[in-house]
Amino acid sequence: MAEESVQVCLCPLEGVIDTISKKWALLIINILGNHGRLRFNELMSGLEGISPKTLTDTLHLLQEEGLLRREAFAEIPPRVEYSLTADGGELLAAIRPLIRWAARREGFSETGCSPHCRRGPGHHGRKGKPVKSA
Amino acid sequence: MAEESVQVCLCPLEGVIDTISKKWALLIINILGNHGRLRFNELMSGLEGISPKTLTDTLHLLQEEGLLRREAFAEIPPRVEYSLTADGGELLAAIRPLIRWAARREGFSETGCSPHCRRGPGHHGRKGKPVKSA
């Protein structure tokens, strides 16, 4: 097999796996890619279901990875904006094929649910992890 | 923002995230894609570091997802071979951009380490999670 291309080793993936494995990471990358710059609470509502701790945590991680940029303004009230770096944008582009593949598999129209479905109440609860409202 | 393409929602990703999040899933998909068909212990050595339970577990998951096929031969000694399904192959193709992106980021040559580096001693231990041999 593998006649369709060279054999690709997963070594490079090692570094990415723990990033994309971070349940919310891709969500953040994506929402940020779609909206440009967002503030903490905008992300909170956009992701709806994430806890502040987890958001902060993931945000820090992505920041360290150089995927997103954090800009704080010393104002009252405080304002902090997050946006993708070039790297983050490339990551977003890189996972698009994956999204399309997933979309085809699950019968999503993919472009038809942009505005409303970025919030996922039962996000990861598909297997047997009720969100709480269940 | 998002001028390069339509806004992509992550709904479809919900289903994929828990697959790609499975630390070893992509490794298995890839190794299987490169080697065609592999037996349990071949996977064990190829992944080197995975526990039989986890391998079995992940194998089952991927099987249920229809990404790989399991063929058991009633012989002595028993032989079981795993190979990608068409879907699995598509997934592999879908994550290639991701791999290339990761490879570029980390300075891998990506095609230069195929034969030897599919085993990762310190696979996920990059951040501070020594494998045990450390």
Added chain:
DNA sequence: CGGGATCCTAGGGGATACTG
């Protein structure tokens, strides 16, 4: 050889309360 059953652990992630 393949892999199921069991046990155990680290830590990811949610909730809540509190602070700068």
Added chain:
DNA sequence: CAGTATCCCCTAGGATCCCG
């Protein structure tokens, strides 16, 4: 507003043993 700190729970995943 934008976090941080704390607590707790739960699941993924490693180790081990054993069976077909």
